[in-house]
Amino acid sequence: MKATFGKNERLKSKKEIEFLFSEGKSISKYPVRLIYRKTTLQKGEGIQTAVSVSKRNFKKAVDRNRIKRLLRESYRKNKYLVGNNTTHQFTFMFLYTGKEMPDYIIIESKIKEIIQKFIAKEIKTS
Helix, strand or coil: CCCCCCHHHECCCHHHHHHHHHHCEEEEECCEEEEEEEECCCCCCCEEEEEEECCCCCCCHHHHHHHHHHHHHHHHHHCHHHHCCCCCEEEEEEEECCCCCCCHHHHHHHHHHHHHHHHHHHHCCC
C-alpha cells in the first residue's frame, strides 16, 4: 500500500456519507473521532476516507482547511496499519472535535491510536 491519498481513496458519495452517519460505529480519542462502516465499494479500493471540521468551532475557512490537511496527512502516513490487516472494505470519516488549533504531532498520535483501536475492535474480531 502506497503512502498516497488518491482520488479513488476519497469518500465523496453523499449517499455513502449518509449511511455512514446513520449506521456507522465510532471510536473517539479527543480531539479526533472516527466514524466507520463496513461496506462494499464499486472501486477496488479497500477503504474510502473523508475528513471534516466543525464550522461552529472554526469560523475561518483557512483554519478548517489547515486542520483537514493535518488529518489527511496523518491518515495518509498511517493508513498502512489498516491496509495490511484487512481484506474487507470500509468507509471512514475523521472528525475534528476540538476547539483549539492542533499541532501535527498531536493529530498524528491520536489518529494512530484510533487506527490501532479500530484494528483491535473490528479486524481482530472478524
